[in-house]
Amino acid sequence: MKAKLAKATNGVNIDRMKETIDAVKATPDLGKFKFRIANQWVKCGENRSEVLPFSAGGTEIQHQTPLTLLADEPDVLLGTDTGANPVEHLLHALASCVTTSMIYHAAARGIAVEQVQSTLEGDLDLRGFLDLAPEVRRCYQGIRMKLSIKGDVTDEQLRELASLGAKYSPVYDTLTKGVAVEVSAERSA
Amino acid sequence: MKAKLAKATNGVNIDRMKETIDAVKATPDLGKFKFRIANQWVKCGENRSEVLPFSAGGTEIQHQTPLTLLADEPDVLLGTDTGANPVEHLLHALASCVTTSMIYHAAARGIAVEQVQSTLEGDLDLRGFLDLAPEVRRCYQGIRMKLSIKGDVTDEQLRELASLGAKYSPVYDTLTKGVAVEVSAERSA
Numbered sequence: 001m002k003a004k005l006a007k008a009t010n011g012v013n014i015d016r017m018k019e020t021i022d023a024v025k026a027t028p029d030l031g032k033f034k035f036r037i038a039n040q041w042v043k044c045g046e047n048r049s050e051v052l053p054f055s056a057g058g059t060e061i062q063h064q065t066p067l068t069l070l071a072d073e074p075d076v077l078l079g080t081d082t083g084a085n086p087v088e089h090l091l092h093a094l095a096s097c098v099t100t101s102m103i104y105h106a107a108a109r110g111i112a113v114e115q116v117q118s119t120l121e122g123d124l125d126l127r128g129f130l131d132l133a134p135e136v137r138r139c140y141q142g143i144r145m146k147l148s149i150k151g152d153v154t155d156e157q158l159r160e161l162a163s164l165g166a167k168y169s170p171v172y173d174t175l176t177k178g179v180a181v182e183v184s185a186e187r188s189a
Numbered sequence: 190m191k192a193k194l195a196k197a198t199n200g201v202n203i204d205r206m207k208e209t210i211d212a213v214k215a216t217p218d219l220g221k222f223k224f225r226i227a228n229q230w231v232k233c234g235e236n237r238s239e240v241l242p243f244s245a246g247g248t249e250i251q252h253q254t255p256l257t258l259l260a261d262e263p264d265v266l267l268g269t270d271t272g273a274n275p276v277e278h279l280l281h282a283l284a285s286c287v288t289t290s291m292i293y294h295a296a297a298r299g300i301a302v303e304q305v306q307s308t309l310e311g312d313l314d315l316r317g318f319l320d321l322a323p324e325v326r327r328c329y330q331g332i333r334m335k336l337s338i339k340g341d342v343t344d345e346q347l348r349e350l351a352s353l354g355a356k357y358s359p360v361y362d363t364l365t366k367g368v369a370v371e372v373s374a375e376r377s378a
Binding site: 038173 | 197199200201202205206209210213214217219220221222223224225226227228229230232233234235236238240241243245250252253254256258260262263264265267270271272273274275276277278279280281282283284285286287288289290292293302304305306307308309310311312313314315316317318319320321322326327328329330331332333334335336337338339342347348350351354355357358359360361362363364365366367368369370371372373374375376377378
């Protein structure tokens with residue numbers, strides 16, 4: 001018996017990717033996902049989230065191991081610095097999504113890369129959060145992501161790689177174009 | 190000698206909070222922060238970020254301990270499920286920011302709470318990412334955050350609490366109204 005070798009580019013199993021695309025094309029509801037977390041406040045700026053099972057095309061799937069995400073604020077923002085703060089987590093969400101989107105779409109086009117690194121920086125003016133200046137937004141004023149890519153690619157492929165992440169990343173799309181967020185509260189016993 | 194007891198509500202040091210507000214009011218540049226991360230691709234949908242020192246009012250500050258954030262995709266999305274995926278990290282950024290913003294602004298108003306929990310759910314249609322349907326956005330179609338609050342608060346205070354997080358949270362503001370994100374790429378040796 002001979003095992004079939006999986007064809008992979010950038011570590012992405014191309015056969016499974018094609019199967020996924022064909023399955024979602026044939027049955028659009030298979031592409032409907034729901035991701036979920038549960039967050040628990042600890043004290044001051046400290047809180048933690050458990051990643052909950054997600055829904056993939058109507059099937060509930062549990063992560064293989066428990067995934068816990070911490071958040072805290074540094075001392076200068078009155079916290080105890082036991083974890084990255086929310087806006088640093090936001091940069092990680094963006095970095096990881098742009099990188100993964102680029103890697104997957106590069107694989108689909110047969111473009112192999114060897115190394116990908118990026119640095120991200122976001123500007124925040126605390127006057128927004130502190131309600132000291134109505135013209136200052138509470139959010140990041142701007143975010144810059146600089147990718148550094150190693151691989152046997154042409155200049156044209158490098159430009160294409162740079163555009164793929166931003167073009168396909170769900171987090172990039174969410175951050176740059178906005179999304180509806182409903183917040184509700186109830187009293188617990 | 191008698192140590193001065195810090196006055197705290199929700200674990201937030203109120204004296205230090207007032208000092209911060211006064212300092213930023215007097216010198217607006219003290220409110221200017223830059224947060225930064227460096228991300229490194231591992232393979233397929235796996236990558237990790239190191240949280241870098243941040244700039245607070247012109248001063249560079251290092252976190253007290255190294256902070257590393259992992260990302261991966263679950264098996265159904267071709268990954269090895271060693272970490273939360275980018276859009277789950279995005280939910281954590283939102284949950285932690287809305288919670289911390291509520292806690293700090295409640296403390297400033299003298300509203301004490303005992304417990305805060307929340308669950309978040311976001312809807313994503315993979316057809317956007319897979320380029321199968323031009324009308325489907327790549328990002329979350331919508332996000333719901335349900336807060337559950339325990340404390341000796343009036344119904345009016347509960348409603349106020351529910352609104353504080355969304356009103357002041359930088360991540361909520363970023364997600365709902367959008368922000369400019371620049372992505373650039375260079376070749377590394």
